[in-house]
Amino acid sequence: xxxxxxxxxxxxxxxxxxxxxxxxxxxxxxxxxxxxxxxxxxxxxxxxxxxxxxxxxxxxxxxxxxxxxxxxxxxxxxxxxxxxxxxxxxxxxxxxxxxxxxxxxxxxxxxxxxxxxxxxxxxxxxxxxxxxxxxxxxxxxxxxxxxxxxxxxxxxxxxxxxxxxxxxxxxxxxxxxxxxxxxxxxxxxxxxxxxxxxxxxxxxxxxxxxxxxxxxxxxxxxxxxxxxxxxxxxxxxxxxxxxxxxxxxxxxxxxxxxx
Amino acid sequence: xxxxxxxxxxxxxxxxxxxxxxxxxxxxxxxxxxxxxxxxxxxxxxxxxxxxxxxxxxxxxxxxxxxxxxxxxxxxxxxxxxxxxxxxxxxxxxxxxxxxxxxxxxxxxxxxxxxxxxxxxxx
Numbered sequence: 309x310x311x312x313x314x315x316x317x318x319x320x321x322x323x324x325x326x327x328x329x330x331x332x333x334x335x336x337x338x339x340x341x342x343x344x345x346x347x348x349x350x351x352x353x354x355x356x357x358x359x360x361x362x363x364x365x366x367x368x369x370x371x372x373x374x375x376x377x378x379x380x381x382x383x384x385x386x387x388x389x390x391x392x393x394x395x396x397x398x399x400x401x402x403x404x405x406x407x408x409x410x411x412x413x414x415x416x417x418x419x420x421x422x423x424x425x426x427x428x429x430x431x432x433x434x435x436x437x438x439x440x441x442x443x444x445x446x447x448x449x450x451x452x453x454x455x456x457x458x459x460x461x462x463x464x465x466x467x468x469x470x471x472x473x474x475x476x477x478x479x480x481x482x483x484x485x486x487x488x489x490x491x492x493x494x495x496x497x498x499x500x501x502x503x504x505x506x507x508x509x510x511x512x513x514x515x516x517x518x519x520x521x522x523x524x525x526x527x528x529x530x531x532x533x534x535x536x537x538x539x540x541x542x543x544x545x546x547x548x549x550x551x552x553x554x555x556x557x558x559x560x561x562x563x564x565x566x567x
Numbered sequence: 568x569x570x571x572x573x574x575x576x577x578x579x580x581x582x583x584x585x586x587x588x589x590x591x592x593x594x595x596x597x598x599x600x601x602x603x604x605x606x607x608x609x610x611x612x613x614x615x616x617x618x619x620x621x622x623x624x625x626x627x628x629x630x631x632x633x634x635x636x637x638x639x640x641x642x643x644x645x646x647x648x649x650x651x652x653x654x655x656x657x658x659x660x661x662x663x664x665x666x667x668x669x670x671x672x673x674x675x676x677x678x679x680x681x682x683x684x685x686x687x688x689x690x
Binding site for chain 2: 372380406436469
């Protein structure tokens with residue numbers, strides 16, 4: 309059985325209207341066991357009332373990290389212009405197969421005007437990247453298939469998070485310089501599974517026998533109350549996606565699987 | 568004097584702590600300005616930060632260094648980079664002082680590592 313916990317951002321304690329909720333949950337596979345590897349699935353749902361997301365961070369509990377897995381045997385390095393332009397034609401095999409860490413889907417709104425938004429969907433992939441600002445890099449591609457067929461490329465990195473978290477993962481989601489129809493794009497949902505059994509690599513630098521790199525290693529012991537993850541979302545200052553605006557942090561506790 | 572070292576390391580012990588950090592012990596060989604056997608005790612925290620102690624034993628004495636580095640990738644052959652400075656020495660290196668920088672690559676499948684280091688020291 310899949311263990312899941314959907315966390316909604318607590319209403320703002322300060323005076324004024326409560327912020328719209330942000331859905332956030334992390335789950336392990338139904339057969340996950342402490343001390344073993346497991347796929348890890350991340351769910352994020354952002355209310356359309358928010359400005360476009362410009363930065364997403366995932367903080368993992370101590371003992372759980374992307375970097376401790378066998379995922380990401382190779383690194384995907386893309387030209388800086390792809391990261392800067394964000395949007396490019398869909399081309400497959402941009403990244404080595406051995407750099408794939410996770411796959412999933414995302415939806416986003418194309419904000420045509422104050423009253424009209426077109427929602428579209430994309431297939432997303434998370435890769436190990438090259439070094440980004442001196443830190444271990446990540447790369448996310450989103451192949452949109454509705455309403456337009458383009459490929460979006462974002463970079464990110466791992467960083468040292470505040471205590472008590474184990475590893476920080478940041479994905480930068482800058483405004484698309486030349487978006488479809490000239491309209492800003494606002495991410496609304498992410499469903500990403502890291503370390504799914506469907507991911508296979510090839511030995512000997514991608515030429516040898518296939519093997520499964522497995523998922524994320526779980527520690528042998530569980531922290532009291534479960535594994536606490538935190539999502540930190542930074543939104544643009546305005547609807548056009550410019551500037552740095554509101555920051556929201558949401559926690560989600562994933563129950564401990566059996567040992 | 569300037570010092571250039573090339574170090575190869577093999578994993579001896581890997582242990583995950585309750586706080587999520589991973590402790591590694593390696594042994595290996597250093598060649599270069601100071602040649603000898605090497606023992607390391609390194610702790611990896613947050614998947615990114617490498618800190619620990621490296622001991623180089625030569626026929627004329629030992630050097631004990633503190634190292635502080637950062638991972639720069641998480642692929643199978645992960646690059647890392649950092650700084651080291653001499654803590655203590657014995658024998659010929661009893662009064663050794665010095666510091667330097669290092670770059671290296673660790674194989675995450677075997678945790679074997681190679682390191683290039685350079686710096687300055689006196690003894």
